[in-house]
Amino acid sequence: MGSGHLFTAYKTAKSIWTILILTASTNPTQLSHCRNRQLTSNVNIPKNTPRKTTKPVPDRCPQRPFKLLAPSSPSILPSAQTNPNRPTSIQISKSPLLHPSRSQKKWSPKSPKDPRKPPQSPLFAGGPRRRSPSSSTPESLGFTRIKPVDAAQNPLPPSFSPSKMTLFLDLDETLVHSKTDPAPINYDFVVFPRIDGQIVPFYVLKRPGVDQFLKMAATKFEIVVFTAGLEEYASRVLDLLDPKGEVIAHRLYRDSCRQIGGKYVKDLSDLGRDLGRVAIVDDNPMSFSLQPENAVRVKPFVSDPEDEELKRVMEFLDVAVKFEDVRDAVKFFVGGVVGEPVG
Structure with a gap:
C-alpha cells in the first residue's frame, strides 16, 4: 500500500x-x-x-x-469535580427545561395557571392597563372634589377682644402707594416678591401718618388689612408696616375677594363678624359695593406729602366707638351721604 x-x-x-x-x-x-x-x-x-x-x-x-x-x-451535563483524584463522570440531566423536543406544555398567554409564567412588572404587566370608568374618578382615587366658589368661605378666627369693633383697611392707595421700575424719586422701602416665577421690585411710599394711625386705631379696633393685592406682594409690605405683629390682627388677600363683573369686591358678610360692628376704609367704591353702609371712603394716595386723610379717618373712629351700630356712625359722620370721601 x-x-x-x-x-x-x-x-x-x-x-x-x-x-x-x-x-x-x-x-x-x-x-x-x-x-x-x-x-x-x-x-x-x-x-x-x-x-x-x-x-x-x-x-x-x-x-x-x-x-x-x-x-x-x-x-449531558458534566458534574463538578472538586477532587482531582476522582474519575471524571458525565451525568445525564432529565430536566424538562433542557429537552424542548419532549412533550411538554408550552406557555402561552391563554394559560394563566401555568406555574412557569414569567414574572412581570406591576407597572407594565399585560401592557397598558384599562381602567374602568368608575375607577378613574377622583373620588375613587382618594381625592376630594373641591367645588369652585367665587368668594372665600373661611371666616376669620374669633376676635381676641370681643368688646372691640372690627376695622377693615385697604392697603394700596389707602395706607401706601407702590410702583415697579423705574424707581421713583421718593419711596420708603423696596420689596422683592416673586410673581409668575420672576422677582419684581416694588418701591413703596407710606401715606403720611400711617404708622401713628395704625397704633392708635389698634387701641380701639380689631385691625384687619383686606387687600385685593397678591399675597406674595402684600405680605412683604405688611411685614414692614407691622414688623412686630402687634398692630394688625389678621390679613386677607385677593383670594378672599369676590369677582363681580371682572372686578374684585370685598364681601364682609362671610367673614364671621357682625356687620353692625364692622367698618371698612377704602379708596375704591367697587370694593365695598356689597356693604356701602359700612364704608368710609378716602381719597387715593399717590405721592402727596401733605395728605391728611388718615387724620380724618381717626376722627371717624373716635365717633364710631360711641355708637352701638357702626352703620349709624357712618351716616352721622359723612352727613348722611354714604360712600363719599371723608374730607
Whole structure:
C-alpha cells in the first residue's frame, strides 16, 4: 500500500472518529485532544509522508477514564469535580427545561395557571392597563372634589377682644402707594416678591401718618388689612408696616375677594363678624359695593406729602366707638351721604 493510500485511510479514520464523538454528545473540546493523540499513536504514517506544519497543542486530555452513563441521551451535563483524584463522570440531566423536543406544555398567554409564567412588572404587566370608568374618578382615587366658589368661605378666627369693633383697611392707595421700575424719586422701602416665577421690585411710599394711625386705631379696633393685592406682594409690605405683629390682627388677600363683573369686591358678610360692628376704609367704591353702609371712603394716595386723610379717618373712629351700630356712625359722620370721601 502506498503512502497516498495510507494518508487517505488516516483522513477516513479521523472523520469516523469525529462522527462518533458528536454522536456520543461528549465535550468536543475535551475529547479533541484525546482523539488527536490516539490517532497519532495508533496509525503508522510513513516517514516520507508529507505533513502540515502546525503549532504544538498542549496535552489537556486528562489521564482518567470516561464513564458514559447514556451515550444516546440528548443532554449531558458534566458534574463538578472538586477532587482531582476522582474519575471524571458525565451525568445525564432529565430536566424538562433542557429537552424542548419532549412533550411538554408550552406557555402561552391563554394559560394563566401555568406555574412557569414569567414574572412581570406591576407597572407594565399585560401592557397598558384599562381602567374602568368608575375607577378613574377622583373620588375613587382618594381625592376630594373641591367645588369652585367665587368668594372665600373661611371666616376669620374669633376676635381676641370681643368688646372691640372690627376695622377693615385697604392697603394700596389707602395706607401706601407702590410702583415697579423705574424707581421713583421718593419711596420708603423696596420689596422683592416673586410673581409668575420672576422677582419684581416694588418701591413703596407710606401715606403720611400711617404708622401713628395704625397704633392708635389698634387701641380701639380689631385691625384687619383686606387687600385685593397678591399675597406674595402684600405680605412683604405688611411685614414692614407691622414688623412686630402687634398692630394688625389678621390679613386677607385677593383670594378672599369676590369677582363681580371682572372686578374684585370685598364681601364682609362671610367673614364671621357682625356687620353692625364692622367698618371698612377704602379708596375704591367697587370694593365695598356689597356693604356701602359700612364704608368710609378716602381719597387715593399717590405721592402727596401733605395728605391728611388718615387724620380724618381717626376722627371717624373716635365717633364710631360711641355708637352701638357702626352703620349709624357712618351716616352721622359723612352727613348722611354714604360712600363719599371723608374730607
